[in-house]
Structure formats: C-alpha cells, structure tokens
Amino acid sequence: xxxxxxxxxxxxxxxxxxxxxxxxxxxxxxxxxxxxxxxxxxxxxxxxxxxxxxxxxxxxxxxxxxxxxxxxxxxxxxxxxxxxxxxxxxxxxxxxxxxxxxxxxxxxxxxxxxxxxxxxxxxxxxxxxxxxxx
Amino acid sequence: xxxxxxxxxxxxxxxxxxxxxxxxxxxxxxxxxxxxxxxxxxxxxxxxxxxxxxxxxxxxxxxxxxxxxxxxxxxxxxxxxxxxxxxxxxxxxxxxxxxxxxxxxxxxxxxxxxxxxxxxxxxxxxxxxxxxxxxxxxxxxxxxxxxxxxxxxxxxxxxxxxxxxxxxxxxxxxxxxxxxxxxxxxxxxxxxxxxxxxxxxxxxxxxxxxxxxxxxxxxxxxxxxxxxxxxxxxxxxxxxxxxxxxxxxxxxxxxxxxxxxxxxxxxxxxxxxxxxxxxxxxxxxxxxxxxxxxxxxxxxxxxxxxxxxxxxxxxxxxxxxxxxxxxxxxxxxxxxxxxxxxxxxxxxxxxxxxxxxxxxxxxxxxxxxxxxxxxxxxxxxxxxxxxxxx
Numbered sequence: 001x002x003x004x005x006x007x008x009x010x011x012x013x014x015x016x017x018x019x020x021x022x023x024x025x026x027x028x029x030x031x032x033x034x035x036x037x038x039x040x041x042x043x044x045x046x047x048x049x050x051x052x053x054x055x056x057x058x059x060x061x062x063x064x065x066x067x068x069x070x071x072x073x074x075x076x077x078x079x080x081x082x083x084x085x086x087x088x089x090x091x092x093x094x095x096x097x098x099x100x101x102x103x104x105x106x107x108x109x110x111x112x113x114x115x116x117x118x119x120x121x122x123x124x125x126x127x128x129x130x131x132x133x134x
Numbered sequence: 135x136x137x138x139x140x141x142x143x144x145x146x147x148x149x150x151x152x153x154x155x156x157x158x159x160x161x162x163x164x165x166x167x168x169x170x171x172x173x174x175x176x177x178x179x180x181x182x183x184x185x186x187x188x189x190x191x192x193x194x195x196x197x198x199x200x201x202x203x204x205x206x207x208x209x210x211x212x213x214x215x216x217x218x219x220x221x222x223x224x225x226x227x228x229x230x231x232x233x234x235x236x237x238x239x240x241x242x243x244x245x246x247x248x249x250x251x252x253x254x255x256x257x258x259x260x261x262x263x264x265x266x267x268x269x270x271x272x273x274x275x276x277x278x279x280x281x282x283x284x285x286x287x288x289x290x291x292x293x294x295x296x297x298x299x300x301x302x303x304x305x306x307x308x309x310x311x312x313x314x315x316x317x318x319x320x321x322x323x324x325x326x327x328x329x330x331x332x333x334x335x336x337x338x339x340x341x342x343x344x345x346x347x348x349x350x351x352x353x354x355x356x357x358x359x360x361x362x363x364x365x366x367x368x369x370x371x372x373x374x375x376x377x378x379x380x381x382x383x384x385x386x387x388x389x390x391x392x393x394x395x396x397x398x399x400x401x402x403x404x405x406x407x408x409x410x411x412x413x414x415x416x417x418x419x420x421x422x423x424x425x426x427x428x429x430x431x432x433x434x435x436x437x438x439x440x441x442x443x444x445x446x447x448x449x450x451x452x453x454x455x456x457x458x459x460x461x462x463x464x465x466x467x468x469x470x471x472x473x474x475x476x477x478x479x480x481x482x483x484x485x486x487x488x489x490x491x492x493x494x495x496x497x498x499x500x501x502x503x504x505x506x507x508x509x510x511x512x513x514x515x516x517x518x519x520x521x522x523x524x
Contacts, residue, residue, distance in 0.1 A: 016260075016267040025267070046382030047268040053381045073289070073386055075281035077273075077333045086278045088384055088509075095382030098510075100272045111289045128271050 009102065010082045014124030020050045023062050028127040033065045033117045035093055046095035066092045067117035069131070076106045089115055089131050103132040137403075137524055139368035141227040141238075142359035145174025145352030146477045148458075150314045152465065154245045154346040159191060160201045162243035162348040167202055170350035175362050176237060181352075183208040183235030185226055187218035189244045189468050198241070208235040214376070214513025215505025216415065218242075219351065219473035221515040224372030226353035236355040243348030244468020265379075269510065276417070276469075277341060278333040279509035283386040284420035285335055290387055290435065295335055297438030298419040299326035302339050302462050304446035305416065309459025311490040316343045317463040326419075340419040342461035342471070349473035351480075367480045368520035370498070371404065373397025378511035387435075389421075390514025391428035391502060398516040399430075404498060406430045409518075411482040411493045412453060413475035413501040416460040417508075422446075425502055426453075429516065448491040457482065457491035472503030476517060483521040497521045 017025050027034040036048035040057035051058050074087035085101040087109075101109060102118065115131040122128050147169030154162055163186075171178055184206045190198045194211035198204075210225050212218055219240055226238035261267070287293045303323055309315040326339040359366040375393035399405060406429060414422045423437035431453060432440040445451035458464045458478040461471040479499040481487045487496075499519045506512040 010273070012271050015271045016263065018261040018267075020264070021267055044382070046379075047265060049264070072384060073282040073286040075278040075285055075333045075335075077275075077278050078331045079277075079333065084273060086272055086274055086282065088282060088386070090384075096379075096384035097382065098269050098272050098274065111285065122271060130272075 010084055012120050012122040012128050014122050014126050015128060021048060024048055025126060028119060028129050031119060033067045033129050034062045035065045035095065036060050037063055044093050044095050046097050068092045069115055071101065071109065071111055071113045071115060072096050073111060074101060074109050076109070085109060087131070100130045101132065102130050137368060137370055137520055139356065139370060139520065140231040141353050141355060141369050142366035143223070143351055143369065143476070143480050143519065144354040144359060144362050144366045145170040145176065146480045147173055147350045148465065148474055148477050149243070149347040149349060149467065151347050152314070152316045152345040153247045155248050157245070159189070159243050159245060160198065162245065163190060163198055163241045164202050166243060166348040166350035167239055167241050170352045171239065174352040174354065176352065178203065180237045181239045182206050183226060183229055183238035185210045185222040185238060185240040187211060187242065187470070188213040189242055189470060204239070206235070208238070214515070216417070216470040217472045217503030217505030217513045217515045218470070220476060220501060220503035220517055221374050221513065223351065223353060223369065223476060223517050224374060224515065227369050227372060230353065230355045236358050238353040240351040240353065240473070241348065242350070242467060242470055242473045244470065245346040246344055246468055247346045265510070274509070276507065277336060279507045280418040280420055281333045281336045283424065283508045284418070286386045287420060287424065288335060291438065293423065293438035295327045295337070296323050297442050298340055298423060299323040300441045300443070301416065301419040301422045301446065302326050304441070304444065304451070305456050305460045305462040307447045308457045308491050309463035311488040312459045312464055315459040315464040316345055317459070336418060342417050342466045343463065344469065345465050345467055347465060347467035349467060349477055351473065351476055364522040365484050366522055367483045368522065368524055369517060370520045370524070371398040371400070371402030371518040372516070373401070374513070374515040376511065376513055386509055387424065389424050389428050389504060389508055390512050391425045391516060394514045394516040395429040398518050402518040404518060408498050409500045410496045411457070411479065411499040412455045413479045413499070414455055415471055415475055415502055415504040416456060416462045417471065417504065419462070421504055421508060422455070424508070425504065429500070429502065448493060454491070454493050457487050472505065472515070475501040475503055479519050483519050497524050
C-alpha cells in the first residue's frame with residue numbers, strides 16, 4: 001500500500017498568476033473553487049479566460065463551483081523521493097481539470113471515483129486547489 | 135502507375151552519435167545538414183529554403199542560416215515539438231509548389247544527455263503562458279501525462295500492459311540490426327511488464343530513450359528530383375493538426391492523427407490498406423497504439439489487440455513499423471523524434487533499410503509525428519511517401 005503521508009507530501013510550487021486569473025487564485029485562498037462561465041453562450045470553460053473560447057464573447061463571469069467531481073484519469077508517479085498522483089477530474093459542472101489527488105491510498109485510486117476539492121498551501125504564500133476521495 | 139508529386143525527399147541523414155560530449159548543437163545541425171545534402175547529391179550552395187524548429191538556437195532560422203553559411207529565399211520555423219519536422223516536410227512541399235524555393239533543408243539537433251537534462255522544460259514565458267498556472271503546480275512531466283492517456287485507454291477499451299509491451303518488443307526486434315541504436319537487446323513482453331513502474335501504468339520499457347544527435351532532410355522540386363536519380367521519394371500526401379484540451383472537454387483516448395491522417399490520405403488518394411510500412415512516433419508504447427487507431431489501421435479501441443503477437447515486426451506481422459528501432463530503442467534526438475520517423479520511411483521506399491528489416495517491394499510508406507503532449511496539447515503530422523516509381 002502506498003498511502004499519502006502529509007509529512008512526506010511534496011512541496012507545491014507557486015502557480016503562475018496573471019490579470020485574467022487572479023480572481024481564481026484569490027478564491028482559492030478563501031477556500032473556494034471558482035469557474036468561468038460565458039453569459040452569452042451559457043457554457044463553462046476551463047482554464048478560465050477573459051474571452052470565451054467557445055463563442056468569443058467577452059461577457060464572462062466567475063461563479064462558485066460545487067467542488068465535486070469524478071476522476072477521469074490518473075497516474076501515480078513512482079520515481080523520485082515522494083510519490084504523487086496526477087489526475088484529470090471531471091467536475092459536476094462539466095469541465096475537466098488537471099489536479100493532484102491527495103489524502104488517499106494511492107493503490108486504491110480508480111477512474112470514476114468520486115472526489116471533492118481541498119486546498120494546499122504553495123510556495124510564495126498561495127493556495128492550490130487539489131482533490132481527495134469522498 | 136506513376137503518381138504525381140509536388141515535391142520529393144531527395145536527401146536524408148541521421149546523425150550516428152547518441153551522446154555528443156564534444157560537439158555543440160549548431161555543429162550537430164551542420165553535420166546533419168551536410169550529410170543530407172550529400173546524400174541527395176547536392177551541395178549546401180544549392181539550398182534555397184531553410185526549415186528548423188525550437189531546437190535551433192537563435193531567432194527562427196536566422197542564427198543557424200548564418201552559422202551554416204546558407205543563402206536562402208524562404209524560411210519557416212514552425213514549432214510543434216517533436217512533430218515539427220514532419221510538418222516542415224509539408225510546408226516545404228507547399229513552398230516548392232508555389233515556386234518559393236526548390237531545395238529545402240530541414241534540420242534538428244540537440245544534446246540532452248551531454249547536458250544532463252532528462253526532458254526539455256518549457257521556455258520561460260513568464261506568466262503569459264495561459265495554461266501554466268493550471269498545470270505546472272500539479273507537476274505534470276512527460277511520463278505521467280502519457281500515463282494518464284494509457285490509463286484511460288485501458289479503462290475504456292480493456293487495453294492491457296502486455297498489449298502495450300508488444301510495441302516495445304517489435305521495436306527491439308528491429309533495433310538489434312541497427313549498429314547505431316542505443317538499445318540493441320531484444321526484449322520480451324515479460325521483460326517490459328517486469329521492468330520498474332515509472333508512473334502507473336507505464337513501465338521503464340514503455341518509455342523511449344533519451345539521446346543526443348540530430349537529423350536532416352532535403353526536400354526538392356520535381357525538376358531538381360529529375361536530375362538526382364531514383365533515390366528520391368515522392369511526397370504523396372501530407373496533413374497536420376493541433377489537438378488541445380478543448381476548453382475543458384478532455385478526451386485522452388485519441389490524438390491529432392484523427393485529423394492529420396485523413397487529410398494526408400485524401401491528398402494521396404490512398405487508404406491505410408495501401409501502406410506497406412509505417413514510422414509511428416513512439417515516445418511511449420501508448421502513443422503508437424492510439425496513433426494507429428486514429429490513422430485508421432484498426433478500429434478505435436482495438437489498437438492493443440492490433441499491435442499484439444508481433445504484428446508490427448517486419449517479416450512477421452501485417453504492418454511493419456519503426457524498422458530502425460524507433461524512439462523506443464534506436465534514437466530520440468533531443469526528445470524530438472519526428473525527423474527520424476521520416477528518415478526511416480525514406481530508407482524503406484528506397485529499399486535501403488537494413489536487409490533484415492527491409493519490407494519487400496516497399497512502395498508506399500507513412501510517417502507520423504506527435505509533438506507536445508498527448509495529455510494536453512499536441513501537434514500531429516502525417517506524411518505519405520511513395521517510391522520513385524510509385
């Protein structure tokens with residue numbers, strides 16, 4: 001069994017933040033996962049942009065996500081000092097995002113598994129959304 | 135029959151080094167260039183078009199053209215990672231068809247082993263690379279991205295590690311005959327699945343080699359080809375595509391080959407059944423399985439079954455592939471394997487592959503490149519080549 005040990009969890013680098021995405025990262029600091037929806041076409045896109053990539057409207061707005069989803073795919077990196085699980089999680093809102101799965105037994109992860117958002121501090125005093133099994 | 139072709143590949147060169155301790159990157163570019171130009175029966179002074187990608191130091195082709203003493207009237211530095219050079223073949227053909235150049239040189243070189251870097255990182259775009267903040271903190275490296283594609287393919291279609299292993303087994307059977315190949319030992323399915331897991335479900339032997347080196351291609355007009363004899367390979371069809379994460383609608387079970395393949399086949403007026411030999415970009419075993427499905431060599435989801443039981447081994451299976459040993463065993467210069475895919479396809483239609491792996495009467499060959507990452511954004515390119523009398 002390869003269980004994630006908080007003490008051995010890797011250090012998260014500071015995410016790259018720019019004018020288009022600073023609200024996403026501010027929300028993460030407040031313990032919330034937010035998404036960007038287009039008011040013109042009604043669709044959510046990921047990663048969040050100022051201009052909707054699906055219809056080109058600039059009328060896009062942030063909203064609070066449920067923070068719930070399922071694992072679309074994953075892989076546990078076995079090389080290196082600290083194993084970690086990278087994954088794509090399909091959110092209830094219909095978009096799929098890259099993430100890490102934490103607080104789990106790496107050997108029992110599965111595609112389709114239900115997960116919820118949680119947060120990890122990063123270098124540079126930022127906060128990163130990650131997911132854990134429910 | 136004799137098919138028409140807007141351009142020919144007249145010269146090829148695969149640098150023999152796999153670790154270039156004592157050579158610079160520009161030097162490797164130029165050694166490769168000279169090799170390909172000589173192979174074509176031309177000189178560097180004949181080159182009037184130059185194509186390179188991000189491995190060439192400097193702004194586009196400016197520094198390399200100066201270093202190599204080129205005098206060109208056409209240049210293209212399209213960058214799509216390892217598939218760049220397959221795309222360059224099509225762009226050279228287009229430029230030649232438009233009369234913009236008549237002898238196009240394409241070069242690649244790098245020395246990741248000598249420089250002690252595993253795989254190339256991204257260039258520093260500051261915070262303007264839009265995907266960076268949403269991926270880099272989760273530590274995606276090349277291996278665990280392709281692993282996620284393999285994991286999903288296994289989940290949806292029942293593909294197994296043993297099936298993926300057959301891709302490596304076939305490559306190793308070919309590499310044993312290549313004196314320049316980095317890995318020449320024949321391996322078994324058991325060897326692959328018993329090699330250490332790197333990142334689930336990929337084992338060490340599911341992953342390609344890291345090598346220094348380079349390669350070059352010379353693409354010429356039909357008029358120039360006529361003066362060079364029957365070693366010129368016809369370019370019959372070419373396609374390219376970008377596949378990305380599609381605003382969050384992610385599907386890791388297919389590649390950009392679903393678009394680039396049909397474009398190339400349509401242009402050539404051919405189907406997968408017409409192909410005698412394939413060079414398929416093999417960064418990982420899963421890359422080959424998904425690409426073969428996407429190019430139409432088998433149904434989606436049946437790639438694992440298709441590659442099994444030696445079906446990719448020359449002289450054994452239905453579809454001989456990567457007879458140089460591919461990126462899995464022979465060479466993956468600078469983590470960019472597109473150019474070596476084209477080089478071995480040209481060897482096959484010339485009848486100049488190693489006799490132990492040469493496909494008898496090889497008339498039509500396909501080379502496919504995948505650049506970037508199968509799990510995020512990739513540049514895909516397919517080229518179909520014909521023997522000089524095809």
